[in-house]
Amino acid sequence: MLLENKVAIVTGGAKGMGRGIALKFAEEGADVVVCDIDLDGCLSVAGEVEALGRKALAFRTDITNKAQVDEMVAGTLDDLGTVDVLINCAGGVPGTHGSGATGTFTEEEWDRIVAINMKGPWLVSEAVIPTMKKNKRGRIVFISSMGAVSPVVSVLHYHAAKAGAIGLSLNLAFELAPYNICVNNIVPGPIETTFWDSLMPPGPERDAFFAAVSKREVPLGRVGSPKDIAGAALFFASELSDYVTGQTLCVAGGQPLLAQEATFNIEAYLKERGLL
Numbered sequence: 001m002l003l004e005n006k007v008a009i010v011t012g013g014a015k016g017m018g019r020g021i022a023l024k025f026a027e028e029g030a031d032v033v034v035c036d037i038d039l040d041g042c043l044s045v046a047g048e049v050e051a052l053g054r055k056a057l058a059f060r061t062d063i064t065n066k067a068q069v070d071e072m073v074a075g076t077l078d079d080l081g082t083v084d085v086l087i088n089c090a091g092g093v094p095g096t097h098g099s100g101a102t103g104t105f106t107e108e109e110w111d112r113i114v115a116i117n118m119k120g121p122w123l124v125s126e127a128v129i130p131t132m133k134k135n136k137r138g139r140i141v142f143i144s145s146m147g148a149v150s151p152v153v154s155v156l157h158y159h160a161a162k163a164g165a166i167g168l169s170l171n172l173a174f175e176l177a178p179y180n181i182c183v184n185n186i187v188p189g190p191i192e193t194t195f196w197d198s199l200m201p202p203g204p205e206r207d208a209f210f211a212a213v214s215k216r217e218v219p220l221g222r223v224g225s226p227k228d229i230a231g232a233a234l235f236f237a238s239e240l241s242d243y244v245t246g247q248t249l250c251v252a253g254g255q256p257l258l259a260q261e262a263t264f265n266i267e268a269y270l271k272e273r274g275l276l
């Protein structure tokens, strides 16, 4: 048990990676606070955590709303007494139209997507840091995006916000190291979750898209699953990473290395570049 009797808050815990992380942490002995704008999803995941023998709380929390964030953290302290781990997982591009490239979205859309992916993680971090400082121990993990560091498509608001969140995490790592609070980043590659639903509904077209992405862009040749991310989150949340802070780990099947086709079809690769 790597998280025995620890208390972990997982934002965006109702679905996808957040759910995967919540369940992995419960298996490792943690009590889990599941917060998300999707209350039904929170309640369902909280039920799954309890079925694993751990305590769970469910909060309908919009991480861009300071009052709701503060209420969620106060409720956690009232019921579970402390916070040991924060996973800043809530994010994405819910409800967007257009590709996100130059000229495809409004100023309001910029503000909304940046708030979800950068301001929200800041608000939740601010709310838990006083408790972690008092405990002289804490773990904060940000879930970023490959597009923040090595984009293959242009999604300006989302990727810029994710890059901003990496900057935020590095500053927090620096500031909080004297309190034994470690702050790290996970950079996921393509992971099959409901994240993709607003961009492309599940079905044959999406399967074909993932197959093409796997072949072209992922050296390990497959898209990832929430389990892949949960393993890395467990490392950063537990004592296995006690001497690690301010780091960014790509959990991305080998991205941003060269894609499989280019790497393995060396002849075509060299011909394309006029070297053969």
Ligand SMILES: NC(=O)c1ccc[n+]([C@@H]2O[C@H](COP(=O)([O-])OP(=O)(O)OC[C@H]3O[C@@H](n4cnc5c(N)ncnc54)[C@H](O)[C@@H]3O)[C@@H](O)[C@H]2O)c1
Residues within 6 Å of the ligand: 011, 012, 013, 014, 015, 016, 017, 018, 035, 036, 037, 038, 041, 061, 062, 063, 064, 089, 090, 091, 092, 093, 094, 116, 120, 143, 144, 145, 146, 187, 188, 189, 190, 191, 192, 193, 194, 195, 196
């Ligand atoms: N799936 C991918 O391929 C991928 C790749 C790179 C990064 N990411 C990032 O990983 C994280 C998890 O994504 P996922 O794939 O599990 O997506 P998901 O859509 O399955 O889950 C995201 C969760 O965040 C919640 N959420 C959205 N806005 C919120 C808000 N304002 N307040 C509280 N909760 C909110 C949603 O309700 C949802 O339950 C996100 O930050 C996403 O940007 C995903």
